[in-house]
Every structure is written in structure tokens, then in C-alpha cells.
Amino acid sequence: MAPARYVGDLIFSFARYLGDLALLAGETVRGIFHGQVRPQLVVQQIYEVGFRSQLVVLITGAFTGAVFATQTYFQFHRLQMDTAVGPVVSVSMFRELGPVLCGLMVAGRVGAAMSAELGTMKVTEQLDALRALAVHPVDYLVVPRFLAMLVSMPLLVAECIGVGILAAYLLTTQILGVSEAYYVHNMLHFTGGRDVAMGLIKGMVFGVVIVFVSCHQGLNAREGAVGVGRATTEAVVIGSLFILVVNFFLTMTLNIFFPAGK
Amino acid sequence: MTEHAHPSEVITVDNLVQTIGGQEILRGFSLKVYQGETLVLLGRSGGGKSVFLRHLIGLMQPVSGTVTVGQEVISGLQERELAKVRRSMGMLFQNGALFDSLTVADNVAFPLRERGETDETIVSAKVEEALQMVDLAGHEAKMPVNLSGGMRKRVALARALVNQPRCMLYDEPTAGLDPIVADSIDLLIRRLQRKLGVTSIVVTHDMKSTFTIADHVALLHEGRCYFYGTCDQLRASTDPVIRDFVEGRSHDEP
Secondary structure (H helix, E strand, O other): OHHHHHHHHHHHHHHHHHHHHHHHHHHHHHHHHHOOOOHHHHHHHHHHHHHHHHHHHHHHHHHHHHHHHHHHHHHHHHOOOHHHHHHHHHHHHHHHHHHHHHHHHHHHHHHHHHHHHHHHHHHOOHHHHHHHOOOOHHHHHHHHHHHHHHHHHHHHHHHHHHHHHHHHHHHHHHHOOOOHHHHHHHHHHHOOHHHHHHHHHHHHHHHHHHHHHHHHHHHOOOOHHHHHHHHHHHHHHHHHHHHHHHHHHHHHHHHHHOOOOO | OOOOOOOOEEEEEEEEEEEEOOEEEEEEEEEEEEOOOEEEEEEOOOOOHHHHHHHHOOOOOOOEEEEEEOOEEOOOOOOHHHHHHHHOEEEEOOOOOOOOOOOHHHHHHHHHHHOOOOOHHHHHHHHHHHHHHOOOOOOOOOOHHHOOHHHHHHHHHHHHHOOOOOEEEEEOOOOOOOHHHHHHHHHHHHHHHHHHOOEEEEEOOOHHHHHHHOOEEEEEEOOEEEEEEOHHHHHHOOOHHHHHHHHOOOOOOO
């Protein structure tokens, strides 16, 4: 009986958590259309979320592209298919590796910062001070982060993919000796707008997931410094897991609209 | 509760019940606050004074009972519906609750900018005036982390007062301050009441402060309003609970 009850409680808690996230999302949308959007805060968040995440994202993209190209080359070289490395790397970077790895890195860097900042504000009564000053915390804190993420995340994903493909190209053609012309020709032949669309849509969805998970953790932090630490850790863990799970369902769904290899 | 003839009720609290972590903090607390008066709420630490204060501005919703501000019942209102009432009130939090990402000047200017003041000359003038009122002129560029506890509290007071609220809620305004600063805060509360007619509700343990600023005193004991009256009535009371509190007796063995 006890395990069944435990599983039941777990399912109930998860359903309630999803409900909380949905309410936060609803309040955010309400804040955008009926509250007050603060452009200065949005720009500030674009700087925090987008501009300051670039180094992490660029390094992630470059080394992922390079490693993936190397592994692919070693396998394809045995089959005399060296020039197929280009399309394999580019399609993979666009459809999976770019958005997912960029999402995970942003969940770690930005999600943790968002959760810690909002959590600290919660436990030091700054959120209550906002409310007492007739400012809705969602309007002031979540809306700018949400809008900044909508702008920044597709750009970060595009950067990650671009640098990954460039690193793969340089490594494969300059070090591993694959023909530049065939590499580029095959890559362009097998990579299309559908792959670009899939990558950018995924990036945007992951950004939304990161914002709501992190802000929810921060806004609900309790018990002082320990609570903020817990909220921050959970924001990163839950955000990362959500990205991986949501990615599966997104791949299945988006593949209907943007089928691979056609 | 003693009945007094007063112009009008600004806040009416009726039978307020609040439970936190399974413990009943407020057990049917009722109180009236009248226009332009300073009401001091006394009570033991952890007795629910701050919890009560938070209900008056809608930061907490009661399990049962009602809070009426002016003509509007605020209990049960949604967060966005509370904005109108909150704009007419100010609250000083126990630890200041300054926004640590903003400078002193930006903290004080925050309510002005949020209410649509775009003329930075007016904002600067009002910030300067508010900071002078709390004796902190010249500290505009400092960050909250570089301020002492007392200074933080005074900046928070300037932030709460900058929009000239009709009603102020103070949560332990003099706790942790040296006697001179504490006295200046008391006098400021008194001055605001006399000059601007600001209604004030002050939660404190400080009996000296109470006797300096209070028009009426309420004592929160075991979740209910145990005493309500003037300072003279408080001094003259022979009730053992009230005497223990006023004279600071614990009955513990030395």
C-alpha cells in the first residue's frame, strides 16, 4: 500500500507543479497584455540573458561541433563517405545538438541566476515590498525575463549552431583533409529551412521552459539561505530535465511539420 | 474595547483568523483604526503582530474574517485588484526590504517612477526631500549593502513616504536603532501625523516609543485584542498581562 501511496503522491505533486507553472505562465501573459511592460528592464535582461551567455554558448557549440565531426569522420572514413560529415553535422546541430546543448547551458547559467535572484528577493521581503508598492512581482520580474528570453534564446541557439558547424567545417577540411567544395555542397544540399526552423523553435520553447521553471522556484523559495540554495539547484535540475523531456515531444511533433531529409 | 468619537474609520478589522503551519496565530482579532490617528499594536514576539499588519495591505489573506480599508473590503481580493488600495498606503518592513540591485536614490524613486512620473527633475527633487526627512541626504549613490541596519530602515521609510500615503504601516520602526535615531523616527511619525494627517499603525515592543507616538494602543495577546485604549489607560491598567508587558516582567527564575 505504501509504495502505491508514494507513487500517487508523486503524481499528484507533479500535476500540482505543472498547474503552478501554467498559472505563472497565465499571469505572465496577463501581465504583458494588461499590466505594464518595462522596456528598460527587458533590455537589461536581454543583456544578462543573451549577451552575457554568449561565451558559454559559443564554447559549447564549437567543441560539440568539432567532437561530433571528428567522431562522424572516423566512422564515415571507413565507408569512403568523408564528404557526408558536413550534412550529418549540420542537420544534427540544427535539429538536436544546438538547441538542446544551448538550452542546458542556459538553464545552468541563466536559470540558476534567475532563481537565486528571485529567491533572495523572496526571503528578504523584497517581493512583499514590491507588492506593498502596488507593483505585481510577475509584471516587474517575470515579464521582462520572459520577453528577454524569447528574443535571446533563438539568437543564442543560432550562434551555437553556427559556431558548431564552422568548427566542424574547419576541423574536417583543414585538419582531416576532406574536400571543401564537396563538404559545403553536400551540407547545403541536405540542410534546409525546415532544419533551421526546428532549431530556432526548439530554442524558443526551451527558453520559455527555463524562465518559468526558474522564476517559479525563485518566487516560491522559503527558509532563508538554505531555501534559496535549494531553489537554485532545483531550478537547474528541473529545467534541464524538462528540456530533455520536452525535446523528445517537440522532435516528434515538429517532425510532422518539418520532416528531416526532404 | 473602548468606544471613542472619531471622524471616520480608515481600517476596520473584523474577527480576523489566521493559521500558519497548523498553529492559529490570530483567533478572531477585531480592531478599528481612525482617520489621522497613530495606533500602536503591542504584543509578544511571535505573537502575530507582523502577520496582522500584513493583512492590512493584503500581503496575506485571512482564513476567515475581513479587513476593510476605507469603504473597500480587501480580504479575498486578487493581487491586481489590491493595487488601488495599496497606492494609498505605505509600509515600512522590519528589515527595510530595500531592493539590493538599486541605489539608495533609485530605491526611493522607485514608487514615483512606477506610478508614471517621467520627469527626472521632479523625481530627484522628491527623492532629495524624502532623504532629507530621514536625515540621509548625501547618501543617494550608495548601494543598500553598504548601509547600516538603521540607515537601511530610514531609506525604506523614505521610500514608503515619498508618495505621501494616507496611511502608513510600520513594522518595528525603531528595532535595532540607537536611542537617538529611534527618537528621531518617533518624532517623524508624529510630525507626519500632525502636518499631513497620515494615519499610522505601528507594531512595536518599544514602550518609550509607544508613549511618545500613540493616540491609541492595542495589545495582541493569544491571537485576540486583549486591550484597546489610550496611553493613560494602558499606564493605569492593573491587569497582570498588561502590567507584565508594560513593565517587561518575565516571571522566570533568575
